[in-house]
Amino acid sequence: MTNKIAIAKQVTIRKAEIKDAERITHLCKQLEYSVTQLQIEQCLTKIKNDDSKISKSAR
Numbered sequence: 001m002t003n004k005i006a007i008a009k010q011v012t013i014r015k016a017e018i019k020d021a022e023r024i025t026h027l028c029k030q031l032e033y034s035v036t037q038l039q040i041e042q043c044l045t046k047i048k049n050d051d052s053k054i055s056k057s058a059r
Contacts, residue, residue, distance in 0.1 A: 018044055 016024065021040040028035045 016044055016047075018048075020044070 018041055021037050021044060024040050024044075025035060025037045028040070
């Protein structure tokens, strides 16, 4: 017999900001993407300046 436990946790989704670059960089490295914090900051700045793109980060 297998016991299953449901855990409910509320997650808030918001737009990623420059201040999130360090955490995003860490996540990318965990996923084996080779990026620097500067590259993430540049990418977020580019996305921020382009209204056709949406970037979000779970908090």
